[in-house]
Amino acid sequence: MEDRDRILADRYRLVRPLGQGGMGEVWEARDESLLRPVAVKVISVLAGGGSRSGEARARFLREARITAALQHPHIVTVHDLGEAATDEGTTPFLVMELLRGQGLDAVIRRGPAGEADAARWGAQVCEALAEAHAAGILHRDIKPANLFVTALGSLKVLDFGIARAADPSAAGDRLTHTGFVVGSAAYMAPEQARGHPEQRSDLYALGCVLFELLTGRLPFTAPDTVGYLTAHLHDVPPAPSSVAPGVSAAWDDLVLRLLAKDPGRRYDSAAALADELRRLDGPAHAAPPAPRSTPT
Template sequence: MREQLLGGRYRLVQQLGEGGMGQVWEARDESLCRPVAVKLISLLAGGGSRGDEARARFLREARTTARLQHPHIVTIHDLGESGPENGNAPFLVMELIRGEGLDTKLARGDVSLEEAARWGAQVCEALTEAHAAGVMHRDIKPSNVFITHTGEVKVLDFGIAKAADPYATATRLTQTGFIVGTPPYMAPEQARGYPEPSSDLYALGCLLFELITGRLPFQAPDSVGYLTAHLSQEPPAPSSVRSDIPGPWDSLVLRLLSKDPAERYKSAADASRALCQLDLAVPTKALTRQGNASPSSTTRSTSVGGLWLPGTVGLLTVVATTVMFGVPAGGLLATVCLIVLVFVRKLKPPQHHPTPEGSRIDSDKESRPTDGRSTLRTATAVTASATCFLTVPVWYAATEEALTAARITIGEGQVQMALCDSLVVMLAIGVLLVRDAVGRRLIAVGGIGLALLPGYSMFWTPWGMGVGRALLPLAAVAAALSALLAVLPSVSARRQRPL
């Protein structure tokens, strides 16, 4: 077919790809002297009245989709029918774009969370334009999403799946079994023959799941298996497939994959806003994987990456300084470390993962878990901070009382103060990083340690006098409460995670 002239105007130069509906060619518009892309729908080639009717209907549908004009939708310039040598197969003439399909990028496994969020939002922008014009895509999948050389999305084949169905009736699946769409990405209502705009969002959910995990939400040996899974099985949370997927991605993707269309985002515009919020929050490193298999090692980016190492070094330095030079020197160094961490935190804000505005579940019942976790984190930070301020002076005073009463030696007092200082610094670092799991673990460990210290102090603190009798138990309770609050968000998240 090379060098063949279609419609007396478009000369085929080289084949770019081939799919179930036909071939895509690079061609030259002889009238305007410009390169274009030509999609030849060989599926509708052939004679007979049924073939003529299918081609006429395809051209009617294609004229509707050709009216779509959007930066993230491939522009259709022209359409027509090829000659008898190609069975009068219809063809579309589109803008020729340079880049590669999203399926190619997926095969290489070099898609980052940032790219997934940005590209997903751009697909939603294209869907918003199409849905406003009354056009559904019906076949969102990686091969229909093209990434240009500038990194922008171009969505291909809007409405072409329906237009190219040679047996389509008005809205139902045909008796021949021809299904409009691709089973691994097909919404339950579309599989039943009743597609709606929200069906495109479900397919986008499948696409995003694949982008961030390297595999589809459902695994099946054939098309029937995929359709059965979409109709009857609940999808897993992306983080259950890859542990480094942030929680907000679970909320967003699982909402897109809701069986009931009413439980998904109300519109593609809402989904776009949610993805834009994720784009501002996610780490930029690529998720390393090979094909659809789970990797043996992953590149994990967290907001504590820049603070964990200096925090650990600072903690060890405080302990060593306290043991060697005494409590005042250790306390001073601990204060300096905290000030430095605060300034680092302000200069380099953490890339935490807040729940995007658009992904908030509408019902009060479903929105409580997110609000509850936020409240728990706030309570954890407040309680842990109070524990820090309460424990240090109480412990210092109790140690002084014990030394005065000759219950402990000076060396034993220094060791006890070093232990107290190290636990307080651990708790303070945890407060700074309370939004991250590592920060809450630090609070839990520091809180347990500070809660146990008063129990040990019963052997040497003069309980009949001074602050030891009154305030040490209070400090222990505050430390234990901060530790308990620190572990509750993790327990709550595990209970709420979909199976």
């Protein structure tokens, strides 16, 4: 999709591209009905014809409606859902609130963020995950590129459920015979790599993100997807302090617990992890989670 000023669904005028990934493109757009700026994500991986593509689009639309029902201060708000005709074929798109700020991946590229930011942002991710998990929704792709730091300094989680929903050949929760990995290999829990994701798989991925925030690098490095999956399945992760000597022992304990191969050795829930992160952030932040937002 290259034509700027193109209008999707006779309503959303594309203004400028914001980014491109494996699933599609994100555009800044203008809602011509409500006269407000929005973000539009076009899921180009689902473009094309054929029965399999049609089934994948139907599943995506169904799951997108489920995840759009999530209302929380730390989850990006989905305004609308539709389908558009492109050169490749019909493809779904999501309309979301337009965020101002930067992705957490851009923050990490500048170096370690420090313990205070790691604790605060980590707790906010946990609050979002707790909301989703309570609704029976797994994220499956927690990574810095799916976490956004707003201009006010708070964090929003993006793309709930999209990784699985956009798999054009998924069979239940299993990895597919085509090799499509549901999630990102560099952050993938061992049980998710085996095709059995659960709520604590999201916590494992968050453990990788926290390791990266504290040290500036991932717990494992590998040349390719197979190398990352092998490391998550079999290698012992280093303590963050062995990479960044200033990291405290309390952080070592928390991160290594999250990176345990056995999900049963991790924190029981996102809410329990949020409590621990608030304690690491100090008494001033040991307050209950932010209340749920009320749709208007």
